[in-house]
Amino acid sequence: MSDTAFKKLQAQNPWPDTKGVTPWNFTLGGGGRHLVDTLINVSECRYMLEIGCFLGASARRWLTLKSDLKLVGLDTWDDRLIEQCKKYVGRPGLTRAYPDIKTQERFASDIERQGPFPTAMANLTEFKDRFVPVRGFSPGALPDLKKAGFIPDIVYIDAGKKAEDLEVCHQLWPNAIITGDDWHWNRTKGFPMRKIVTGFAEKNNFRVEADHATWVLYK
């Protein structure tokens, strides 16, 4: 893929103003991301798509790993994330990241005051030339990325735990390595993402490697 498609998406998806916006590099990711690090480091990966970026912590991780990696991030970044972030106050994920309750409350109030989208982009400002934020729903927004000529080498899925995300990505970009999060989520719900990934792998003849939350599909 040439850089033309990436530049086209950059022009179509402008960044919000992040002046004075406080970044929060908080991730909901659950471990095993070294599998994705390895994919990025050892493959010829130049272009990557992340579905489900939240505050940009995983995107930061991928972009920090490789200086010429270009990433398109698809997320709604809608206001439902504000209520979600408020619910994290006092709960283990946020408590581990920010043990002080005052910091947790500031986290939730910053997301509400600043908005999820500017807060996420403030976390990625240093990668402005290598990250394109696409606001929309997966899988509906994916064909437009293909229409713009975008061809990712790796697709990382960390969004709504839906089989369609995998199916549409594979249809649009059959040569992309598909990987994602939520393998470990959630025992009481019967590990829905694990079922989706293994079902997809069986149907399409892939092998699955998984560690903690992370899974990778190999041909």
Ligand SMILES: C[S@@+](CC[C@H](N)C(=O)[O-])C[C@H]1O[C@@H](n2cnc3c(N)ncnc32)[C@H](O)[C@@H]1O
């Ligand atoms: C678990 S969080 C992503 C965490 C992020 N990858 C990280 O490690 O910091 C899930 C994100 O997926 C987004 N999301 C959920 N369903 C989506 C959909 N259908 N299309 C686009 N984004 C979606 C949510 O807005 C949320 O920001």
